[in-house]
Amino acid sequence: MFTVTTDDGTFHVADDEGERGQDGPFFVVYRTADRERRYGYYCSNCESIDVAMDSMRRIKCNDCGNFTKPDEWDSAHE
Secondary structure, three states: OEEEEEOOEEEEEEEEEEEOOOOOOEEEEEOOOOOOOEEEEEEOOOOEOOEEEOOOOOEEEOOOOOEOOOOOOOHHHO
16 A cells, blocks of 8 residues: 545555556555545556546546446446
């Protein structure tokens, strides 16, 4: 685990918990070192925590565009 500091504070990145992205993995970010308060994801491609997840659980970095594919695909969502 390593820490990242932004204007919003210090966050703890669990480099052993993640999702495979198109350009690099996304790692789970926590507010606390004990992993009790989950915050979001860290993009390892551009080292940003400005990451969003949509209703289909696709993860996308708002800085570099790195993304994951959805776990399940349903043509009704298109």
